[in-house]
Amino acid sequence: MKGRNVFVIAQKEVADHLQDTGFLVLLAIYTIIIFSSTYMSGSFVHQESSMLLGSINVKMIAMFAPLIGIVLGFDAVVREQKSGSLNVLLTHPLFRDNIIAGKLLGSMLVLAAIIIFSVFVSIGTLLIFYGVEIGYTEIIRIFVFTILTFFYVSIFLGAAVLISTMVKDGTDSLTYNVVVWLFIGILFGAILKTAIAILTGDISNESVLITQLLNMAPIHHFAEAVVGRIDLGFGGFNSAGSVIGGIFDTEYTLTQCLIEFKMNIVVLVVTPAILFIIAFIAFLRKDITL
Numbered sequence: 001m002k003g004r005n006v007f008v009i010a011q012k013e014v015a016d017h018l019q020d021t022g023f024l025v026l027l028a029i030y031t032i033i034i035f036s037s038t039y040m041s042g043s044f045v046h047q048e049s050s051m052l053l054g055s056i057n058v059k060m061i062a063m064f065a066p067l068i069g070i071v072l073g074f075d076a077v078v079r080e081q082k083s084g085s086l087n088v089l090l091t092h093p094l095f096r097d098n099i100i101a102g103k104l105l106g107s108m109l110v111l112a113a114i115i116i117f118s119v120f121v122s123i124g125t126l127l128i129f130y131g132v133e134i135g136y137t138e139i140i141r142i143f144v145f146t147i148l149t150f151f152y153v154s155i156f157l158g159a160a161v162l163i164s165t166m167v168k169d170g171t172d173s174l175t176y177n178v179v180v181w182l183f184i185g186i187l188f189g190a191i192l193k194t195a196i197a198i199l200t201g202d203i204s205n206e207s208v209l210i211t212q213l214l215n216m217a218p219i220h221h222f223a224e225a226v227v228g229r230i231d232l233g234f235g236g237f238n239s240a241g242s243v244i245g246g247i248f249d250t251e252y253t254l255t256q257c258l259i260e261f262k263m264n265i266v267v268l269v270v271t272p273a274i275l276f277i278i279a280f281i282a283f284l285r286k287d288i289t290l
Contacts, residue, residue: 005095009102010109017072017110026071027114033064034118038125042132056122056142056248061149062219062232066156066185068114070177072107073160075170077283100283104161104276111157115150140254141247145226148247151268152222156181158275165282188217190235210237218271221264228261 017023037057077100119142126132160177167173183191192213214220214230214237223232228245231237247257258265 005098006102006105009099010106013076013103013106014110017107023071026067030064030068030114030118031121033060034121035125038122039129042126042130056126056145058145058223058226058248059232061118061122062152062222062226063186063234065115065118065149065153066181069111069153069155069157070160070174070181072111073157074164074173074177076103076107076161077164077286078167078170078173079164096284097280100280104280107157107161108154111153112150115146115153119146119149137250141250144247144254144258148222148225148265148268151272152218154272155218155268155275156185158272158279162275162279162282165279165286184217185219186234188219189214189231189233189237193235193237215267218268221267225261225264225268 034057037060041057123134123142127134156177159180160173163176163180164170164173167176192210196210196213211230217231217233219233220231223229224242224246226246227248228242229238242260244252244257244260246261247254249257252260
């Protein structure tokens with residue numbers, strides 16, 4: 001019965017997202033961004049007779065996909081609390097852990113569907129407009145890329161749900177989440193570059209300090225694992241972080257790539273799990289009275 005309650009809450013969460021006009025508008029904008037960036041990237045890469053993997057615009061996905069996670073989670077708890085529906089739900093045979101587990105599951109299902117959809121948009125754009133060939137090697141690596149993208153965006157979903165649990169107003173939650181996205185998803189490299197230049201005058205990409213500080217940003221681990229670069233943010237560091245160019249580097253086997261970037265992958269997997277657990281505990285301890 002307890003498991004059934006979780007799935008009922010998850011179904012409600014999925015339905016709420018799919019009926020939310022703001023969410024659908026953002027999804028449409030995100031789809032246009034993915035289509036446009038892939039088309040433009042494909043026009044250059046195709047001219048160079050490169051493979052399909054080199055045509056996927058990982059940078060645009062890395063910067064804008066987190067917005068989907070934020071929109072899915074920023075009002076997950078605070079919306080229900082403000083409307084009083086949390087108190088109503090708890091009058092039914094439901095426990096708090098049912099509610100938060102169902103909300104997390106529902107949001108993760110929607111997120112997974114959107115990530116898969118965006119990958120299909122990228123591949124479809126390249127196949128339709130450029131006739132790029134796709135083989136078994138590309139399919140496997142794109143599958144791994146899809147999984148890594150899901151975990152990467154889940155970090156922002158987990159942060160959004162956690163912030164939604166801690167604040168009392170949806171506007172505040174959205175503001176805090178956008179700040180988090182801009183800081184660690186877009187501008188972290190640029191801010192770090194500027195700060196180090198001012199303090200030490202050393203902005204070489206080989207700096208040990210830079211490497212250590214970049215480890216705090218999810219986009220760094222995503223960038224290294226996928227394309228072997230240390231940063232994909234705006235105005236950040238553009239150099240390669242490894243001899244292997246991420247999982248898209250077909251000169252190396254997928255096993256070699258996964259071994260090379262195992263720490264980055266571990267961070268991408270463990271970080272959202274930790275955030276979900278903290279959000280779960282925070283909700284169980286939260287005062288939900290109006």
